Amino acid sequence: xxxxxxxxxxxxxxxxxxxxxxxxxxxxxxxxxxxxxxxxxxxxxxxxxxxxxxxxxxxxxxxxxxxxxxxxxxxxxxxxxxxxxxxxxxxxxxxxxxxxxxxxxxxxxxxxxxxxxxxxxxxxxxxxxxxxxxxxxxxxxxxxxxxxxxxxxxxxxxxxxxxxxxxxxxxxxxxxxxxxxxxxxxxxxxxxxxxxxxxxxxxxxxxxxxxxxxxxxxxxxxxxxxxxxxxxxxxxxxxxxxxxxxxxxxxxxxxxxxxxxxxxxxxxxxxxxxxxxxxxxxxxxxxxxxxxxxxxxxxxxxxxxxxxxxxxxxxxxxxxxxxxxxxxxxxxxxxxxxxxx
Amino acid sequence: xxxxxxxxxxxxxxxxxxxxxxxxxxxxxxxxxxxxxxxxxxxxxxxxxxxxxxxxxxxxxxxxxxxxxxxxxxxxxxxxxxxxxxxxxxxxxxxxxxxxxxxxxxxxxxxxxxxxxxxxxxxxxxxxxxxxxxxxxxxxxxxxxxxxxxxxxxxxxxxxxxxxxxxxxxxxxxxxxxxxxxxxxxxxxxxxxxxxxxxxxxxxxxxxxxxxxxxxxxxxxxxxxxxxxxxxxxxxxxxxxxxxxxxxxxxxxxxxxxxxxxxxxxxxxxxxxxxxxxxxxxxxxxxxxxxxxxxxxxxxxxxxxxxxxxxxxxxxxxxxxxxxxxxxxxxxxxxxxxxxxxxxxxxxxxxxxxxxxxxxxxxx
Numbered sequence: 047x048x049x050x051x052x053x054x055x056x057x058x059x060x061x062x063x064x065x066x067x068x069x070x071x072x073x074x075x076x077x078x079x080x081x082x083x084x085x086x087x088x089x090x091x092x093x094x095x096x097x098x099x100x101x102x103x104x105x106x107x108x109x110x111x112x113x114x115x116x117x118x119x120x121x122x123x124x125x126x127x128x129x130x131x132x133x134x135x136x137x138x139x140x141x142x143x144x145x146x147x148x149x150x151x152x153x154x155x156x157x158x159x160x161x162x163x164x165x166x167x168x169x170x171x172x173x174x175x176x177x178x179x180x181x182x183x184x185x186x187x188x189x190x191x192x193x194x195x196x197x198x199x200x201x202x203x204x205x206x207x208x209x210x211x212x213x214x215x216x217x218x219x220x221x222x223x224x225x226x227x228x229x230x231x232x233x234x235x236x237x238x239x240x241x242x243x244x245x246x247x248x249x250x251x252x253x254x255x256x257x258x259x260x261x262x263x264x265x266x267x268x269x270x271x272x273x274x275x276x277x278x279x280x281x282x283x284x285x286x287x288x289x290x291x292x293x294x295x296x297x298x299x300x301x302x303x304x305x306x307x308x309x310x311x312x313x314x315x316x317x318x319x320x321x322x323x324x325x326x327x328x329x330x331x332x333x334x335x336x337x338x339x340x341x342x343x344x345x346x347x348x349x350x351x352x353x354x355x356x357x358x359x360x361x362x363x364x365x366x367x368x369x370x371x372x373x374x375x376x377x378x379x380x381x382x383x384x385x386x387x
Numbered sequence: 388x389x390x391x392x393x394x395x396x397x398x399x400x401x402x403x404x405x406x407x408x409x410x411x412x413x414x415x416x417x418x419x420x421x422x423x424x425x426x427x428x429x430x431x432x433x434x435x436x437x438x439x440x441x442x443x444x445x446x447x448x449x450x451x452x453x454x455x456x457x458x459x460x461x462x463x464x465x466x467x468x469x470x471x472x473x474x475x476x477x478x479x480x481x482x483x484x485x486x487x488x489x490x491x492x493x494x495x496x497x498x499x500x501x502x503x504x505x506x507x508x509x510x511x512x513x514x515x516x517x518x519x520x521x522x523x524x525x526x527x528x529x530x531x532x533x534x535x536x537x538x539x540x541x542x543x544x545x546x547x548x549x550x551x552x553x554x555x556x557x558x559x560x561x562x563x564x565x566x567x568x569x570x571x572x573x574x575x576x577x578x579x580x581x582x583x584x585x586x587x588x589x590x591x592x593x594x595x596x597x598x599x600x601x602x603x604x605x606x607x608x609x610x611x612x613x614x615x616x617x618x619x620x621x622x623x624x625x626x627x628x629x630x631x632x633x634x635x636x637x638x639x640x641x642x643x644x645x646x647x648x649x650x651x652x653x654x655x656x657x658x659x660x661x662x663x664x665x666x667x668x669x670x671x672x673x674x675x676x677x678x679x680x681x682x683x684x685x686x687x688x689x690x691x692x693x694x695x696x697x698x699x700x701x702x703x704x705x706x707x708x709x710x711x712x713x714x715x716x717x718x719x720x721x722x723x724x725x726x727x728x729x730x731x732x733x734x735x736x737x738x739x740x741x742x743x744x745x746x747x748x749x750x751x
Contacts, residue, residue: 116714134722168733169726171701174719257695340433 051077054103055110055310056319057303058092058125059136059296060084060117063156063183064269065091066296067099069108070303074143078102079296084156088117089348092124093325100322110317112136112306114298116158123348123356124329126320129302129309134160134172136301141265142167143304144291149261152280152288153297154250154270156183161254163261173254183269185218189225189242193235197273200239204275207240215245243275247283262286267294327351336360396530397423399464399503401456402430404449404485405472407561407604409519411551411568413468416523416544420532425464426569427456430611434459439709441495447679448612448708449605450484450491457492458502466506466530470522473511476635479652480513482682506530555631562608562617596727597626599664601657601690602675603683604631606707613675613707614716623724628669630660637663654686661690671701671727673720678708701726 054077059066065088069078080098084091112129113121114136122130133155141151142164151162159182163171175182190197211233214224221242228238264286270276271294280288293300310317333346345365348355357365398417400406406413406426414424428434430452438455460467469492472485480486489507496502506529508522520541527537547568554564598620606612607629620627630638638659642649649655661672674690676683687704694702703723705716 116718132718132721132725134718135725166733168729169722170730172722172726174715176706176715257691340431342432 052107053109054107055112055303055307056099056108056125057136057296057299057301057306058095058111058113058115058121058127059133059298059302060088060092060113060115060121061133061156061158061298062116063187064295065095065115066299067092067095068293068296068299068303069099069103070300070307072307074300074304074307076293076296076300079293079299081295088120089124089329089331092121093329096125096322096325100325103322105319105321105323108317108319109315110303110306110310111319112302112304112309114302119358120331120348124320124324126318126324127306128313128318129305131302131305133158133298134162134174135169136298136305137267138162138164138169138172138301139304140297140301141267141291144293144297144300145263145265145289148263148265150264152250152264152266152271153268154182154266154276155268155298158182159250159254159268161250161258161260163258171258173256173258175253185221186246186270186273188218189222192222193239195239201243201272201274201276203236204240204243204273205278207234207236209237210244211237211241213238213241213245215242215249221245240275240279243273243279244282247276247279251283260284260286264288266290267297269295271295324350333359336365338364395421395423396466397425397464398506399425399427399457399460399467401453401460401467401469402427403453403456403609404488404605405470407565407608409548410565412519412544412548414568415547416527416540417468419540419543420527420530420536422530425460427459430456430609432611435611435709441499443491445679446484446491447677447683449603449609449677449680450488451709452609452612453488454492454495457505458499461501461503464503467503468526469505469507471507471509473509474513474652475510475518476652477512478648479650479655481652482680556634558628558632560627561604561629561631565608595624595626596670596724596731597628597668598671598673598727599628599661599669600673600675601630601661601664603653603657603677603680604629606675606677614713616673616675616705616716616720619717619720620724625724628664630656633660633663641666649686651682651686654682658686658689662693665694665697665700669700670731671703671723673703673705673723676704676706678706701730 051071053072054069057068057070061084063084065082065084067080068076070076078099080095082091082095110128111125112131113125113127114131114133118130121127137151137153137160141148148164151164153160153162159175161173162169186200187197190200195203211228213228214220225238225242264284266277266280266288267290271290277288277290291297327350330349331346333344336343336345341361343360345357345359347357354369357369360366400410400413417424434455435452437458438451438453441454441458442451457467469489471489472481474480489505492502492505506526508525510519510522511517523541523544524537527540551564551568555561600607600617600620607617610618617627638656641662642655642659649658664672672694674687676687691702691704694700701723703719705719
């Protein structure tokens with residue numbers, strides 16, 4: 047416990063590819079940021095993150111917790127969240143706080159991409175990729191490993207290109223076969239990678255930016271913003287400078303933490319945070335199919351040391367409501383109901 | 388063929404497509420003839436799976452679900468009433484999938500077997516005397532009803548439908564109204580139309596945000612297909628309004644300036660409803676499109692563009708098909724509500740500063 051600062055807020059963003067935990071102070075400044083790979087184990091990864099934070103921080107320093115990301119409900123049960131927010135709002139809040147006056151947010155994560163338009167700190171319009179994940183981080187990841195290049199160097203290579211090749215980026219399956227084809231034609235790796243970045247940007251703008259007015263200042267965040275090749279491709283396509291904030295990888299978590307500070311202030315300083323010790327608890331999740339009606343809902347049950355913490359996934363609410371009421375944290379119950387069909 | 392003289396006939400009504408707009412008419416008509424009416428169960432996963440399995444690939448999700456509902460009535464009814472909706476209003480058409488519905492179902496019945504017997508009749512208002520009355524008379528004659536009895540049943544049916552439409556146009560929440568008609572014993576009650584007080588819709592006076600949800604009734608009011616969109620909005624304290632509450636006259640007035648008449652009746656209802664709401668004070672507009680719906684792909688685009696041009700009403704366009712992930716829809720709805728909530732707070736703070744700046748604040 048060497049870092050003695052008081053009044054911190056924890057933000058947890060559990061996404062498909064990465065799980066991020068940040069601590070911000072009362073001014074919204076990032077004090078600590080953890081970027082962990084989810085590796086298909088959201089629950090374990092959150093616990094791992096909490097353990098590593100527990101080494102330097104104590105429970106008393108944490109004033110509130112917020113969760114976001116596709117596994118926000120799961121994370122909320124584990125940590126005892128004060129606020130559970132969707133990724134779009136969380137990203138917009140973070141960008142508006144760290145980059146005052148921002149008008150356009152480009153966000154590309156593991157399997158989501160988002161375009162958020164902001165005016166005076168308020169979201170005016172947004173769009174998010176639908177079923178297709180072409181152009182998101184996991185596709186770049188996959189291509190990097192196919193070409194046996196560490197993903198961190200991917201962007202550097204793209205910048206070195208002299209003549210970017212045109213790659214069909216509409217679909218990631220076709221993009222891959224097109225890349226293979228271009229390699230077989232003899233194009234340099236740099237040109238292909240740069241062409242890929244341009245194709246992904248084209249795809250992003252066609253899918254999400256259709257009919258939307260993109261104003262400057264533009265902020266690019268999410269894991270893919272680390273890729274300098276993608277930044278350059280965006281700048282080229284938009285004709286405006288694109289700013290990548292220092293904590294671009296963990297902006298969702300920053301937003302969740304900021305929202306937690308607002309929520310706790312509204313409630314008079316009381317937080318639901320369960321403390322870092324939850325990381326020591328044996329958590330377990332299981333799922334089963336309820337066969338009581340033709341809907342065959344998949345029920346997910348989260349247990350902490352044999353005790354059922356939470357359930358969700360049922361359309362009728364039978365399993366959710368069967369829990370003793372003191373188990374349910376009101377913020378989480380509301381969110382569960384919202385995410386349950 | 389079984390007829391009314393053989394004691395009671397059971398008529399099945401699939402809980403899909405036209406059901407959401409004509410339930411009172413159909414139900415009261417058949418019950419007045421002395422038939423028992425059975426509704427298929429609310430859409431569930433088994434019905435969806437059945438529908439997706441038996442239907443042709445190109446149709447939209449609501450049509451696929453219709454197959455499942457018809458099949459669910461097999462063995463429970465003597466006939467399923469399956470009108471071929473060609474045109475329900477003058478100078479309009481329904482989409483080709485409604486026109487071909489009986490044929491598609493018949494084809495599926497041949498392939499799969501185990502389908503109930505169908506009572507099919509054409510509803511075509513473009514022909515003289517070819518509307519609902521003609522179609523219902525045709526099916527009633529087929530099951531052996533007398534002309535005088537049919538005439539009486541039509542009178543009751545039309546009265547019920549009128550009351551239903553009046554209630555909706557008065558702004559009552561459509562699922563609540565439908566729920567009343569789903570309960571049996573309706574015929575025993577009197578049909579005196581109630582007095583309705585037209586409440587002018589004005590979001591800025593209301594505390595809760597008002598969102599216009601635009602979409603086909605058979606998609607919006609089926610909680611399974613719409614992923615309970617309406618329920619989710621209501622839970623969050625949103626006041627939901629739908630094109631069902633817009634009279635034909637208002638809808639026509641709202642589209643009068645368009646360069647071309649919309650010849651799909653659903654399209655007219657959705658676009659006219661949207662443009663009408665855009666003139667009123669609403670906080671947001673959600674367009675729910677059925678994936679694979681031809682008219683939606685055009686009408687939805689028009690709605691989105693007009694909403695953008697008005698520059699004041701945030702819009703959200705949701706496309707739903709049988710593969711649509713729940714999580715993505717929930718995230719979008721939540722973010723959209725956050726957007727509306729924050730905008731509303733901002734406008735209210737502006738209003739507090741100066742009461743006369745409403746329009747300025749909205750336009751900013």
